[in-house]
Amino acid sequence: MKDYLVRGIVKEHHCRVFACQTTELLEVARQKHGLWPTASAALGRLMSVTLMMGAMNKNNEKLTVTVNGGGPIGTMLATTNSDGKIKAFVSNPEVHYTYNDTGKLAVGVAVGREGTLQVIKDMGLKDPFCGSVELQSGEIGDDFSYYFMVSEQVPSVVSVGVLVNDTNEILSSGGFIIQLLPDHTEEDIEYIENIMKDFKPVSTLIHEGKTPEQIIEMIFDDVEFLETQDLFFECDCSKEKLSQALITVGHDELQTMIEEDHGCEMTCHFCNTQYQFNEDELKDLMQ
Numbered sequence: 001m002k003d004y005l006v007r008g009i010v011k012e013h014h015c016r017v018f019a020c021q022t023t024e025l026l027e028v029a030r031q032k033h034g035l036w037p038t039a040s041a042a043l044g045r046l047m048s049v050t051l052m053m054g055a056m057n058k059n060n061e062k063l064t065v066t067v068n069g070g071g072p073i074g075t076m077l078a079t080t081n082s083d084g085k086i087k088a089f090v091s092n093p094e095v096h097y098t099y100n101d102t103g104k105l106a107v108g109v110a111v112g113r114e115g116t117l118q119v120i121k122d123m124g125l126k127d128p129f130c131g132s133v134e135l136q137s138g139e140i141g142d143d144f145s146y147y148f149m150v151s152e153q154v155p156s157v158v159s160v161g162v163l164v165n166d167t168n169e170i171l172s173s174g175g176f177i178i179q180l181l182p183d184h185t186e187e188d189i190e191y192i193e194n195i196m197k198d199f200k201p202v203s204t205l206i207h208e209g210k211t212p213e214q215i216i217e218m219i220f221d222d223v224e225f226l227e228t229q230d231l232f233f234e235c236d237c238s239k240e241k242l243s244q245a246l247i248t249v250g251h252d253e254l255q256t257m258i259e260e261d262h263g264c265e266m267t268c269h270f271c272n273t274q275y276q277f278n279e280d281e282l283k284d285l286m287q
């Protein structure tokens with residue numbers, strides 16, 4: 001089933017909702033990056049939240065989210081133009097930890113929690129919006145709830161999850177966000193807290209075949225869905241773009257590549273595509 005997200009509003013409880021399924025695009029990312037299960041879970045959670053945050057933007061602005069928790073996974077980065085396409089990477093894809101008591105993928109251990117979650121929204125104005133908070137648990141969902149509260153003053157429930165099978169393939173990935181609108185009441189908070197207490201993990205629900213709409217309808221009776229958007233893992237790199245990066249290494253370095261290596265290979269961080277540059281192409285860059 002293809003990946004998509006939905007956006008909706010719940011008038012009775014004064015909140016807006018987002019839900020997404022990202023199983024296919026996480027599988028694409030897993031294959032491109034060679035992600036081990038806990039790294040898959042961490043990056044899948046991050047991509048789900050980033051795509052839903054993209055859907056909060058009206059103007060297709062560029063959104064970049066970076067998580068750096070000091071854990072073995074290193075830096076995680078996801079970026080989208082709020083058009084349903086996302087690209088992302090982790091510094092170290094070969095990371096796998098589970099919690100001893102439950103056997104669950106230990107995302108918080110892999111990510112670490114000594115560091116920050118940073119969000120940059122580039123609206124094409126002079127100064128991009130930049131918000132940053134300390135990580136709370138490194139489990140991603142909690143960290144974004146905290147981010148929305150502290151940095152954007154919006155009380156939010158953020159639930160994201162990933163299931164991986166025995167051969168490391170992605171079984172399910174996705175999540176939802178509930179955000180209280182300014183006119184919300186104490187009753188709305190209580191209603192949501194009560195339902196969330198015994199709510200099944202979102203990764204389990206997706207694996208059971210529940211759609212994003214059905215998951216939201218398990219929480220609220222009166223959702224008005226406003227929009228859906230198809231989601232993809234897609235990198236916009238090209239040899240042209242990588243050559244621009246090569247120019248910045250400088251004349252001397254290019255000269256060395258030509259004389260000693262007779263060419264060079266550049267790898268895109270976001271999708272691992274390799275681009276070869278031969279001697280003549282490097283000479284052109286030196287013009």
Ligand SMILES: [Zn+2]
Pocket residue numbers: 235236237238268269270271272273
């Ligand atoms: Zn790329």
